[in-house]
Amino acid sequence: MKLSIIDQIFLLSTFLSATASPTTTSHVSISVNPKTQFQEIDGFGASQAFQRAEDIFGKYGLPKVNQTLVLNLLYDEDAGAGFTILRNGIGSSNTSTSNLMNSIEPTDPGSPSAKPDYVWDGYNSGQFPLAQQAYSRGLQTLYANAWSAPGYMKTNDDENNGGYLCGVTNEHCSTGNWMQAYANYLVQYVRFYKESGVDVTHLGFLNEPQFAATYAGMLSNGTQAADFIRILAKTIKASKLDVEITCCDGIGWDDQEAMMAGLEAGPDPAINYLDIVTGHGYDSAPTYALSTKKKTWLTEWADLTGDYTPYTFYENGGPGEGMTWANHIQVALRDAGTSAFLYWIGAENSTTNSALINLIDTEVIPSKRFWAFAQFSKFVRPGSRRIQATSSSANVTVSSFENKSGKIATQLLNQLDIEVDVSVQISGVKAGVTVTPYITNNDHDLKALTHIKAGNGGLFKTQIPAKSMVTFVTA
Structure with a gap:
C-alpha cells in the first residue's frame, strides 16, 4: 500500500513523539x-588586588551601608558566601597611581647588600583594612602573593614586561644577585602585617611566570623558582614567622604541571620546602591532579572576555554564566583534587565578568557566578573532606563533602534541559535526619527549599529542575 504524503508526515510525527525525551528523565541514582575520603578542603575566595579593595571602601561612591553589604556577602558565613581565603597582591610599584600597588621598598637601595629603606603605610592599597574586615567575619587564610619583584631586582629593570629575578639559574645582572634581598623583602611584608595585628598565612612570589605581561609580572621556569624557594624557606625560618610557602601560580594548569619537574629536581628538591602548589585556569583548566603529593590550590580564574552576565545561571553555556562556574569548581575539586578554589576578583566597580560581585557606583549586584561559589563555600568549610559520590547519569554531576562538624554537603548539578527525578543515598545517615536543599538557577539565588527527611539507609527522593544546582545539607 502506498501512503500519501499526509499519512507519511503523520507517521513520522508519531514516531518522533514516541522517541522524544519525557518531561523528566528516568530515575537518577x-x-x-x-x-x-579524599583531599582536605582549605576554602574558597578571591582577590582584591590592584586597588580593587578600594572599590569596596567607596572609591567610586559606594555608601557605607553597601560597603558592609559587600563585606558580609563575601566573608560572612551566615549572611553571605563565607569566603575563607583572601589573596593579597604584594606591590612592586614606586607609586600608587591608577591601579598600581605600591611597594614597601619603592627606592632602589643601589645593591643587593645595601640597607633597604622599607615603608609601611598601614593601608597597602586598601588590602590591609580589607583583611581586617574579612578576619572579623571569619576569614582563615590570607594569601599574600607578589606579581613581581621591584624592577631594580630584575633583569629588565622593570616591574612590568616580564624579566627575571637577578641571580636565578641563567639570569645575571650587573648589580648582582638579588635573591636574598627579594626574600627579605617578602618576609618584611609579612612582618609589617604581623606587627599591625593581621596574620599572613601563606606567601607566594610569582604570578603567571610564563607570561610577559605589560603590567607587573616576572618570568620563571621550575628550576629558577626552585632556586628562590630554597632561599625563601631559610629566610622565613630565620625570621621565626609562621607562614607557609606557595608556588607558582602558573597561568594554566598545564603550565603549572610543566614546572613540577624543576621543583622536584636536585639533591635538595624545592618541593620539600613548599606547602601549597598553586595554579590558574586561564590557559588550561584544572581537570586532573598535578604531579605532587602537596596540596594544590586553584588561585585565579575568571571570565575576562565574555559579555556582562550577572543575572544568568544558564543561557547558552557562556564563560561568565553561573552554571559554567559551578561546573568548573566541581571538576577542580573532584577531578583535580584541589583543596581551594579562588576567583580573580571578589567585587569591583565594573560591568564585566572579571568579578563575582559588580559594584556600579552605589549599586551592589551579586552575579550568578557568586551564588554558584556560595553553593560550595557556604557549606564546605575549611577542614572538611571530599568524600566518595557517584551518579548514574553523566548529565547530573555530583560532589560531596563531610565537614568537621559531621554535616555532609552534597552538590548536584543538573546540566540537562529537563527536570530530573533523583534518589540520593548517603551511607551512615540515620532515618529521620533532616536534609535541607539549597537551589541556584535562573530564578533562585541559594534559596532554601522545603526540608527533606532521610529514610532508612540515608535515602531520600526529590527533583532537580532543569539547568539548576542544588546542595543538600544534612543537619
Missing part, C-alpha cells in the same frame, strides 16, 4: 559514601 546518587550514592554518597563518607567512609571513602
Whole structure:
C-alpha cells in the first residue's frame, strides 16, 4: 500500500513523539559514601588586588551601608558566601597611581647588600583594612602573593614586561644577585602585617611566570623558582614567622604541571620546602591532579572576555554564566583534587565578568557566578573532606563533602534541559535526619527549599529542575 504524503508526515510525527525525551528523565541514582575520603578542603575566595579593595571602601561612591553589604556577602558565613581565603597582591610599584600597588621598598637601595629603606603605610592599597574586615567575619587564610619583584631586582629593570629575578639559574645582572634581598623583602611584608595585628598565612612570589605581561609580572621556569624557594624557606625560618610557602601560580594548569619537574629536581628538591602548589585556569583548566603529593590550590580564574552576565545561571553555556562556574569548581575539586578554589576578583566597580560581585557606583549586584561559589563555600568549610559520590547519569554531576562538624554537603548539578527525578543515598545517615536543599538557577539565588527527611539507609527522593544546582545539607 502506498501512503500519501499526509499519512507519511503523520507517521513520522508519531514516531518522533514516541522517541522524544519525557518531561523528566528516568530515575537518577546518587550514592554518597563518607567512609571513602579524599583531599582536605582549605576554602574558597578571591582577590582584591590592584586597588580593587578600594572599590569596596567607596572609591567610586559606594555608601557605607553597601560597603558592609559587600563585606558580609563575601566573608560572612551566615549572611553571605563565607569566603575563607583572601589573596593579597604584594606591590612592586614606586607609586600608587591608577591601579598600581605600591611597594614597601619603592627606592632602589643601589645593591643587593645595601640597607633597604622599607615603608609601611598601614593601608597597602586598601588590602590591609580589607583583611581586617574579612578576619572579623571569619576569614582563615590570607594569601599574600607578589606579581613581581621591584624592577631594580630584575633583569629588565622593570616591574612590568616580564624579566627575571637577578641571580636565578641563567639570569645575571650587573648589580648582582638579588635573591636574598627579594626574600627579605617578602618576609618584611609579612612582618609589617604581623606587627599591625593581621596574620599572613601563606606567601607566594610569582604570578603567571610564563607570561610577559605589560603590567607587573616576572618570568620563571621550575628550576629558577626552585632556586628562590630554597632561599625563601631559610629566610622565613630565620625570621621565626609562621607562614607557609606557595608556588607558582602558573597561568594554566598545564603550565603549572610543566614546572613540577624543576621543583622536584636536585639533591635538595624545592618541593620539600613548599606547602601549597598553586595554579590558574586561564590557559588550561584544572581537570586532573598535578604531579605532587602537596596540596594544590586553584588561585585565579575568571571570565575576562565574555559579555556582562550577572543575572544568568544558564543561557547558552557562556564563560561568565553561573552554571559554567559551578561546573568548573566541581571538576577542580573532584577531578583535580584541589583543596581551594579562588576567583580573580571578589567585587569591583565594573560591568564585566572579571568579578563575582559588580559594584556600579552605589549599586551592589551579586552575579550568578557568586551564588554558584556560595553553593560550595557556604557549606564546605575549611577542614572538611571530599568524600566518595557517584551518579548514574553523566548529565547530573555530583560532589560531596563531610565537614568537621559531621554535616555532609552534597552538590548536584543538573546540566540537562529537563527536570530530573533523583534518589540520593548517603551511607551512615540515620532515618529521620533532616536534609535541607539549597537551589541556584535562573530564578533562585541559594534559596532554601522545603526540608527533606532521610529514610532508612540515608535515602531520600526529590527533583532537580532543569539547568539548576542544588546542595543538600544534612543537619
